[in-house]
Amino acid sequence: MNRIPLSPRRRFPETMIRDTTIDSVLRTQALKIPSKVAIQTGEIAATFGDIxxxxxxxxxxxxxxxxxxxxxxxxxxxNGVPWVIAHIGVSLAGAVSVPVSTRLVEREVQFILQHSESKVVVAATRFLNRDYAAEARNLMLTHPEVNIVAIDPTIGDLPGGPANVTTSYSRSLEPAVVMYTSGTTGFPKGCVLSHRSWTNNARLSAEVAGVTPDDVILCPSPFFHLFGSLTGLMGALSMGCTCVTFPTFGPLKCIQAIQSFNVTRMVAVPTMWLDLMKHVGPPNLPTLRGGVWGGADFPRAALERAMDDATYAWDLQAIYGMTEAPTLTQIRPSDGREQKVGAVGRPTPEVEVRIVDPITGQEVESGQEGEIWGRGYNRMVGYLKDPIATEARFAGEWIRSGDLGTRDSYGFLRVTGRLTDMILVGGANVYAREVEDVLLAAKGVSLAAVVGQKDERLGEVPIAWVVPSGGAALDAPTLLKHCQCNLAGFKIPREIFVVQEVPLTGSGKIHKALLKQRANLKGN
Structure with a gap:
């Protein structure tokens, strides 16, 4: 047995926290509502009892x-019924799930499989013109003891064991999932999350959002990322809702699913919400009341349009967290309009958030910028087989986010950037988020990304990529003039590239590391 040591950190009084596991949540719902559809993928449906x-x-x-x-x-x-069955089955066996992105290439997957020391790999036989099971066999040639389970990702049945074998179930404080980070710099780290963290975070986030068992939740976000499998899938299962999903995202698929299954809420990253808005008008989705977004920035102008009573009238609620500590803050349905479009919420139940000076570690005054720290039941156990990185991430009982933000006197959090997004221009700090916000305020800009480019004299200078909204005509000189009117000279991008799309990570975030590589290639 390859046990993962649990953190000895102090437990807080947590009156709303339950000693649940992934398998116990599903078993409870299967006893209560066995005939209700739990997962819907196209025409394929599976009930709680069936799963x-x-x-x-x-x-x-x-x-x-x-x-x-x-x-x-x-x-x-x-995403699909087989993914859900595999995930629940792993928990019933007392084992730990390792979700693997279907977007990764063989080199990246080989690292995850070997680093995690996975004993079984459940892989798709055909998907996106690839045979993942065949690739897994090839990657594990030097590990013949690893079982490769090859199945059709849509309708395939997983193997079953003898009836006389007793399942061992899991325990609440034990590891449930090893979720690997996006790995935009170097190899990814495996974040170990316990059943207690996973199940309670999903349930409490859904309760805070106002989800009821009558809701039908669309989750186009991939299950191999935390936002899809925890916030979307586990949140729906926890509340006894039907979760509608499909193997790959597409706005037309979303529209069809919403109309066919009377979807009431959607869990999606901002790019998915924006794509949906590009392809459908407000009257065509009468059942969709709103949902949650997270994982990346939602341009304010687009968010206001989505929430405007004269257009979509969606109640969209931000969730802020990270793989290492899911859902630290969240917007509530009762929060005001300004908070919903300008903040990412207040701390969720049984979670604390503070803003500290990243140098001294001391808490800053309300309204001042600093690094966002959090603590509570939702923290990861640690990084798998990486005690040094684990220790660096924690500051005693607090977990460092690496994000910069401010908090007002009412406790609402606003994320202002990343510590690593800071661009040092001739000794002066330039935060990419500030420049991006100015660009997003320009008419016709849908997305903006700013990174640092090496400069012999100043060390670094900012450069930007912007994506136009709809059929807007943008040009770099006009955008530069807009920046000159709204930013100090040293903050103005030296170059602005108008493009139709920017590269995204597997979780839907702008791939800043790749943009920085491009920025620093000769003749970019």
């Missing part, structure tokens, strides 16, 4: 091939 039954079969198979408590099982599948 519970099939996950139990898969758990018995895992145990029969030698999986021990806290062994790790990789899930290399797109």
């Amino acid at each position: 519970s039954h099939r996950a139990e079969h898969f758990a018995r198979w895992l145990i029969s091939v030698g999986i021990q408590p806290q062994d790790r099982v990789a899930i290399w599948l797109p």
Whole structure:
């Protein structure tokens, strides 16, 4: 057994926290509402009772091939019923899920499989013109002891074990998931999250958002990222809702799903909300009342349009967190309009947030900028097999976000940038977020990304990429003039590139590391 040591950090009084596990949440709902549809993927539906039954079969198979408590099982599948069954089955076997992105190339996947020491890999046979199961076999040639389970990602059945095998179940404080970070610089880190963190965070986030069992939740966000599998999928299962999803995102797929299944809420990153708004007018989605967004910035003008009573009238609620500490803050339905478009909420139940000076570690005054720190039940156990990085991420009981932000006297958090997004121009600090906000305020700008480019005299200078909204005609000279009217000279981008799209990470965030590489290539 390859057990992961649990953190000895002090536990806080947590009156709303339950000792639940991923499998116990599903089993509870299967007993209460066995015939209700839990997952809908196109024409394929699976009820809570069906998923519970099939996950139990898969758990018995895992145990029969030698999986021990806290062994790790990789899930290399797109969104769909098989992904959910595999995830629940791993928990029923007492093992740990390792979601793997279907967008990664073989070199990246090989690192995750070997670093996590996964004993079983559940992989798709055909998806996006690839045979993931064949790739997994090739990657694991030197590890013949690893079982490769090849299935159709849409309708394939997972193997079942003998009826006389007893499932071991999981315990609340034990690791549930190893979620690898996007890895935009170097290899990704494996964030170990406990069942207690995973299940309570999903449930409390859904409760704060006002989700009820009558809601039908659309989750186009990929399950191999935390926003999709925790906030979207687990949040829906926790509340007894139907979760509608599909293997790949597309705005037309979203429109069809909303209309076909009377979707009431959507869990999606801002780029998905923006794409949806480009393809459909307000009258065509009468059942969609709103939902949550997170993982990246939502341009204020677009967010205001989405929430305007004269257009879509959606109640959109921001969620702020990170893989290492999901959902630190969240907008409530009762919050004011200004808070909903300008902030990312207040701390969620049983979570504390503070803003500190990143140099001294001392808390700053209300309204002052500093690094965002959080503490509570939702923190990761640590980075898998990386005690040095784990220690660097924690400051005693607090976890460092690496994000910059401010908090007002009412507790509302505003994210202002990343510590690593700071551009040092001739000794002066320039925050990319500030420049991006100015560009986003220009007419016709949908997205903006600013990075530092090396400069022999100043060290670094800012350069920018902008994406036009709709059919807007943008040109760099006009945007530069707009910046000159709104920014100090040293903050003005030296170059502005107008493009139709910017590269995104697997989780839908702007791929700043790739843009920085491009910026610093000769003749970029």
